Amino acid sequence: MVAQTIDGREFAAGIRGDVAAHVARLRDDHGIVPGLAVVLVGEDPASQVYVRSKGRQTVEVGMNSYEHGLDATTSEAELLALIDRLNADPAVHGILVQLPLPDHLNEDLVINAIAPEKDVDGFHISNVGRLATGQKAMVPCTPLGCLMMLRRHHGSLSGLDAVVIGRSNIVGKPMAQLLLGDSCTVTVAHSRTRDLPEVVRRADIVVAAVGRAQMVPGDWIKPGATVIDVGINRIDAPERGEGKTRLVGDVDHDSAAAVAGAITPVPGGVGPMTIACLLANTLTACCRANDLPEPEGLTA
Numbered sequence: 124m125v126a127q128t129i130d131g132r133e134f135a136a137g138i139r140g141d142v143a144a145h146v147a148r149l150r151d152d153h154g155i156v157p158g159l160a161v162v163l164v165g166e167d168p169a170s171q172v173y174v175r176s177k178g179r180q181t182v183e184v185g186m187n188s189y190e191h192g193l194d195a196t197t198s199e200a201e202l203l204a205l206i207d208r209l210n211a212d213p214a215v216h217g218i219l220v221q222l223p224l225p226d227h228l229n230e231d232l233v234i235n236a237i238a239p240e241k242d243v244d245g246f247h248i249s250n251v252g253r254l255a256t257g258q259k260a261m262v263p264c265t266p267l268g269c270l271m272m273l274r275r276h277h278g279s280l281s282g283l284d285a286v287v288i289g290r291s292n293i294v295g296k297p298m299a300q301l302l303l304g305d306s307c308t309v310t311v312a313h314s315r316t317r318d319l320p321e322v323v324r325r326a327d328i329v330v331a332a333v334g335r336a337q338m339v340p341g342d343w344i345k346p347g348a349t350v351i352d353v354g355i356n357r358i359d360a361p362e363r364g365e366g367k368t369r370l371v372g373d374v375d376h377d378s379a380a381a382v383a384g385a386i387t388p389v390p391g392g393v394g395p396m397t398i399a400c401l402l403a404n405t406l407t408a409c410c411r412a413n414d415l416p417e418p419e420g421l422t423a
Contacts, residue, residue, distance in 0.1 A: 124346070124347075124381070124382070124384075125380060125381065126350070126379070126380040126381075126382070126383040126384055126385050126386040127276075127384065127385040127386075128380075128385075128386065128387075128388055129272050129276060129349075129351075129385050129386065129387045129388075129392060130388075130391065130392075131268075131272070131387060131388075131391055131392040131393055131394060131395045131396050132391050132395045134271070134272060134275065134395075134396065134399075135268075135395035135396050135398070135399035136395075136399075138271070138396070138399040138400070138402075138403060138421065139180065139183070139184055139399050139402060141403075141418065141420065141421060142184045142399075142402045142403055142406050142418070142421065143183070143184040143185055145406055145418045145421075146184055146185040146186055146406060147185055149406075149409065149410075149415070150185065153413065153415070155409065155413055155415075156185070156186065156187050156214075157186045157187070157216045157217070157405050157406050157408075157409035158186060158187040158188075158189060158212075158214045158215045158216050158217070158405075158409075159177075159181050159186055159187070159188055159189065159215075159216070159217040159218075159219065159243065159401075159402075159405045160189040160190075160191065160209045160212075160215045160217065160218050160219070161174050161177055161178065161188070161189070161190050161191070161219045161221060162191045162193065162202070162205065162206070162209075162218070162219070162220045162221065163190070163191070163192050163193065163221045164193045164194075164195065164197050164202060164220075164221070164224055164225060164228065165193075165194070165195035165224075165225050166195060167223070170221045170222075170223075173221065174190065174192075174221055176398060177219070177398055177401065178190050180398055180399075180402060181402065181405075184402055186402070186405060186406075187214065189209075189214075189215060191205060193205070195225050196225075197225075197228075199227070199228055199229065199232070199233075202220075202228060202233060203232075203233070203236050206218065206220070206233070206236045206237055207236070209237075209241070210236075210237065210238040210241060215241065216241060216405055216408045216409040216412055217241055217243035217401075217404060217405035217408050217409075218237045218238070218241045218242065218243065219243055219244050219401065220233055220234065220237070220244075234246045234247060235247055235248055239261070240261070240408060240411060240412065241408060242261050243261060243264075243401055243404040243405050243408055244261075244263060244264065244401075245260065245261045245262045245263035245264070245267075245297065245404070246263065246292070246293070247261070250262075251292070251296075251297070254297055254300050254301075254423075255300055257304060260423075261404055261407075261408065262297065262301065262404070262422070262423045263293060263294070263297045264396075264397045264398070264400040264401045264404060265293065265294050265332075265353060265393060265396070265397045265400070266294055266297040266298040266301050267301070267396075267400045267403070267404070267422075267423055268393060268396025268397055268399065268400045269298060269301075269330060269351045269353065269393060269396070270298075270301045270302070270305070270423060271396065271400070271420075272351065272387065272393075272396065273305075273328060273349065273351065274305070276349060276385055277349065279305075280302065280305040280306065280307050280328070281305065281306040281307075282306060282307070282308070283307050283308070283327040283328055284307070284308050284310075284325055284326050284327045284328070285299075285302045285307040285308065285309050285310070285326060285327065285328040285329075285330065286309075286310045286311075286312055286322060286323050286325075286326035286328070286329050286330070287299045287302070287309065287310070287311050287312065287330045287332065288312045288313070288319075288323065288329070288330065288331045288332065288333050288338075288339065288373070289311075289312075289313060289330075289331070289332035289333040289334070289353075289373075290311050290313045291332065294332040294353055295311060295313075295332050296311070298330050298332065299311045301423055302328070302330075304423065307328065310322060310326070313333070314333075319343075320342070320343045323339065323343040323344070323345075324343055324344070324345050325345065326345060326348055327345065327347075327348055327349065328348065328349050328351070329343075329344065329348055329349070329350045329351070329374075330351045330353065331350070331351070331352050331353060331354055331372065331373035331374050332353035332354065332373065333354065333373050334354060334356070334373065335354070335356070335373055336354070336356035336358050336371050336372075336373070337356075337358075337371055337372070337373070337374065337375040337376075338354075338373050338374075338375075339373055339374040339375065339379065340375045340378050340379070341375060341377075341378025341379040341380075341381055341382045341383075342378070342382075343379075344379050344382045344383050345382075346382055346383075346384075347383070347384040348382075348383050348384060349383065349384055349385045349386075350374055350379055350383045350385070350386040350387065351387050351392075351393065352372035352373055352374040352376070352386065352387050352388075352389050352392060352393065353372070353373065353393050354371075354372040354373030354374070354389065355370055355372065355389060355390070355394060356370065356371050356372065356373070357369070357370055357371075358371055370389055370390050371389055372387075372388075372389035372392070374386070374389075376388065376389065403418065403421040403422070406418055406421065407421065407422050
């Protein structure tokens with residue numbers, strides 16, 4: 124048996140198409156254009172690539188993109204003042220501060236300065252609490268993308284046994300909350316979990332989000348299980364030539380694909396879903412701000 128590949132690029136393109144269609148209706152019927160503000164402090168090369176990609180895709184779906192590039196020496200007071208202005212700007216429906224921030228800036232303080240209803244990353248403490256208690260929240264983009272792929276593959280997730288490997292605030296914890304919300308039986312596993320292989324082997328759904336290259340081998344996977352690999356790790360690839368590298372996930376893809384029922388590839392799985400869900404969250408925030416129906420199929 125070879126697992127079905129869950130194609131994140133194709134799925135993300137479909138989401139962007141749905142977002143673009145809804146944005147066009149908002150503009151034509153109500154004269155409203157959703158706006159996303161992205162703030163980048165410093166010149167981290169990876170962050171610059173992400174921000175450019177986010178800006179391009181925002182414009183492609185018909186939204187307004189507001190990019191704010193700040194010097195690496197920007198003070199906390201200056202950054203918080205910018206966030207205050209964006210919070211008060213009715214043309215801005217979503218605010219994203221690109222992480223990581225320079226060391227002299229307090230990430231928690233900055234994130235919690237964003238108005239919760241504009242927090243399209245879903246990291247504000249109010250959104251974390253709302254998600255945990257089953258209330259309407261802005262949901263972190265990567266877990267939301269994982270949930271969408273699981274719903275598409277399985278239909279109902281009710282009663283399925285899910286294991287989330289990793290307990291980060293960005294992926295692991297919100298992923299577990301979303302799976303609970305869809306009536307899965309959820310185990311959050313991590314580096315201290317006893318007999319981790321046995322815990323993973325009982326799962327119908329495995330979400331690997333631990334940040335260790337190819338940590339999960341195929342013999343940990345229950346036959347027919349669905350594997351969502353959130354990891355993006357760069358490893359040496361001497362077979363490609365001296366000094367060459369390649370991207371791999373937290374799951375050993377080839378051995379897992381021989382056992383699983385379905386699996387996301389790396390790259391091309393969860394990654395493309397993250398920006399697509401950022402756009403979906405911005406659209407959702409715009410609809411909520413204007414008391415309009417939320418887009419179907421694009422929220423948790």
